[in-house]
Structures are given as C-alpha cells and as structure tokens.
Amino acid sequence: MAPPPKGPPARKLLCMCSLSLCLTYACYSLMGGPGALPSSPLAPQGSPLSPSAVDTPPPRNGSPAWLRTPSPPSVSEATEPSRAWTETDPPSASSPSSAPDRDLGVGGDSSSSSASVAAAAGSEAAAAAATATPDYGEKRLPQALIIGVKKGGTRALLEALRAHPDVRAVGTEPHFFDRNYDKGLDWYRDVMPKTLEGQLTMEKTPSYFVTNEAPKRIHSMAKDTKLIVVVRNPVTRAISDYTQTLSKKPEIPTFEVLAFKNRTLGLIDASWSAIRIGIYALHLESWLQYFPLSQIHFVSGERLITDPAGEMAKVQDFLGLKRVVSEKYFYFNKTKGFPCLKKPEDSSAPRCLGKSKGRTHPKIDRDVILRLRKFYKPFNVMFYQMTGQDFQWEQEEGDK
Numbered sequence: 001m002a003p004p005p006k007g008p009p010a011r012k013l014l015c016m017c018s019l020s021l022c023l024t025y026a027c028y029s030l031m032g033g034p035g036a037l038p039s040s041p042l043a044p045q046g047s048p049l050s051p052s053a054v055d056t057p058p059p060r061n062g063s064p065a066w067l068r069t070p071s072p073p074s075v076s077e078a079t080e081p082s083r084a085w086t087e088t089d090p091p092s093a094s095s096p097s098s099a100p101d102r103d104l105g106v107g108g109d110s111s112s113s114s115a116s117v118a119a120a121a122g123s124e125a126a127a128a129a130a131t132a133t134p135d136y137g138e139k140r141l142p143q144a145l146i147i148g149v150k151k152g153g154t155r156a157l158l159e160a161l162r163a164h165p166d167v168r169a170v171g172t173e174p175h176f177f178d179r180n181y182d183k184g185l186d187w188y189r190d191v192m193p194k195t196l197e198g199q200l201t202m203e204k205t206p207s208y209f210v211t212n213e214a215p216k217r218i219h220s221m222a223k224d225t226k227l228i229v230v231v232r233n234p235v236t237r238a239i240s241d242y243t244q245t246l247s248k249k250p251e252i253p254t255f256e257v258l259a260f261k262n263r264t265l266g267l268i269d270a271s272w273s274a275i276r277i278g279i280y281a282l283h284l285e286s287w288l289q290y291f292p293l294s295q296i297h298f299v300s301g302e303r304l305i306t307d308p309a310g311e312m313a314k315v316q317d318f319l320g321l322k323r324v325v326s327e328k329y330f331y332f333n334k335t336k337g338f339p340c341l342k343k344p345e346d347s348s349a350p351r352c353l354g355k356s357k358g359r360t361h362p363k364i365d366r367d368v369i370l371r372l373r374k375f376y377k378p379f380n381v382m383f384y385q386m387t388g389q390d391f392q393w394e395q396e397e398g399d400k
Ligand SMILES: *[C@@H]1O[C@H](CO)[C@@H](O)[C@H](O)[C@H]1NC(C)=O
Pocket: 261, 262, 263, 264, 265
C-alpha cells in the first residue's frame, strides 16, 4: 500500500477544513437532534483547532474546557501496563502504575541478549546485540520520546526500535512528564539506560499525549526533542482500551453505559478517557503550540501491523537513524495472524505486533459503534489535515 502523501498542510487547507468541520457539526446537530453533541461548546467553535479560520469566531478560551481538563483518574486510566505488543508483556515492561518507580531502569538493560540468538539473525544483528547491552557509557536525557497513544501500538514500536543498535530505551514507562515530574530531571536521567556517543536515548509513556502540561515540560527539557505518536482508529482504540480495563476490573459497567451520557439522545460522554484519548486533533493542537509539526512523527498503528518494515523505515528516517530494522527483522506468524520480531531485545519469546486473534473483545452494539464513528469523523478529518497524513480510518470502516 502506498504511503499517503506527507507534508505540512497548507494554511488554506486548514481554513477550509475548519470550515467544513463546522459545517459537519451543523449538519450533525440538525440530523442528530439537539442531543447529537455533548452540550454546545463544540458546535459553534468546532474549530478549537483553527485560530485562522476566516468565518468562524475564534474559540473563546482555546479548546472547550471539558475536553481540555484532564479527566479525573477513571477506571480506564488507573491501570495501564502497556499491552500493545502482545497479551504477554515482558515482566519488566508491565510495571503496574501503582508502583511506577520500583522497576524503573530494569527493562532498559537486557544483558541477556544471547549471542546465539544474535548469530542466528545475522552479523548485523550480532553487532546490534553487542551494542545494545553495554553497561558502559553514560546516562542521558532522552532525545526522542514516544508520547502516545495508549493502545495505539506504542509497545510494538518501542520493541522494534530497541532492535536498532543505535537506540537504547527504558523498558518501563517512566511517566515523568505526567506523574513523576516533581522528582526532577536528575531522577529522570537516572532512569535512562547508559548510552554511547551517537546512541539515541528513548522512552515511551503513552499518557504524555493527553497530558496538558507535557508539551510545555518536554519543551523546557529540550526544545529539539523528537516526538513520536502512534495513532490508531479511535473507535477500535476506545474498545481496546475498555477491554484492557475490563480484564482487570470485571465489575465495571458495560462499554455502552460508559460511552454515553444519554444513550437515547445519542450523547457521547467525551469526558470518559477511553473516548477522550481518541480526539487526536484536540490533543495535537496543544503540542503544536510548543513544537513544529516537523518535529512530531505519526505512526499508523494499523500500518505498523500490515507493513512493519515500511513504517519502521519512516520512523528511523525521522530519528536520523540508519535503516537497520528492515523486513528481515520480522516474520509473519500465521497462527497469530501478526508479524513478530525475530530477535526481541531481551531474548524472551518473540514479540508480535498484535494480539492473538482469539482474544475476547466484548461485543459492542453496532449502533454504538456507528454513533462513535460519527462522533470521531470530524476530528479524524481535522487530524488528517493537521498532520498532512490520511490514516484512512473511515475507509477501513467502510469495508466492514
Ligand atoms: C435521556 O434523555 C431523555 C430525553 O430527553 C430523557 O427522557 C431521559 O430521562 C434521559 N436519560 C437520562 C439517563 O438522563
């Protein structure tokens, strides 16, 4: 599949888009009745993203407050060991958020990468293993971060990147720019693995993308920090997010109950984190106040699975790395139905870029899914315009 054209969107396009966003909302309200939208702040200013829109009044206070304020710790945010890679995460990677500090730093050092595995994967990989496990060098603050999104495939991306000899990353999620900021930069640096000159230090914490303070904080650490966001169809992301929570807290209400403020009226509860996280355009806007678009790279969570090498090539280019992680680093497991990494950095079981097909997802009513698609559509379109990339989430849904 051909990668969609990428590049900074023309200003004109953005204006047109915000206009169309407003139009969409207007139609939406007419068709969906008074309850089509969660109160009205969005409708008239549907353009929290478009200070430059010609005909629309500028948003009163930027984005609607109900979307901007961090939601109170809710069921789905309370637990987030990242499980994007596979249902069986390495122990080091699944640090429970209840004890975010304890196993930090452990995951970064996988000195167990055995030579035999490396040899099997070729000399390049052997070199990778040799440089991936040094206990020398020095700890540095990260130059690149995977900032989101939860359930987007951030674990998969990080593990694939860790196969690169010039990347060293923390296996756990440090949560520095949201939960642990008080601990200071020295603490943060200490969490990082040691690197040699020329190696990139990285970490991933998917909640950064939806943390109001994160852009400013990261900018004040280093304004040239490279940012990576793995995004995925927000509807499937929301369901996946809910499924993960459900597996830990079977007593929570159904998806349908949590998704609506009033189901009869079709009123989506956009304050529920499982839904709020997927409003990518709004979150991105706050990042763009601190970072140029060229400093943010967007990975398609879908293409990371269908074309891992292609997606990895773009990520490595963005990070200024040699294209080392290529096709030969992956194999397709037919039973699983997903590509897997030949040589996981910690030499545990192969890491695959998706869950086993057998994993039970709760059955979500079809009309709820349709309603959610409708809800996300204008935000998705705006996101495509802002990023200059078409993630084809509508197209994908049309196929079903
Ligand atoms: C939902 O809206 C309908 C129609 O306005 C109303 O009758 C009903 O009480 C509302 N339900 C809830 C749970 O608020």
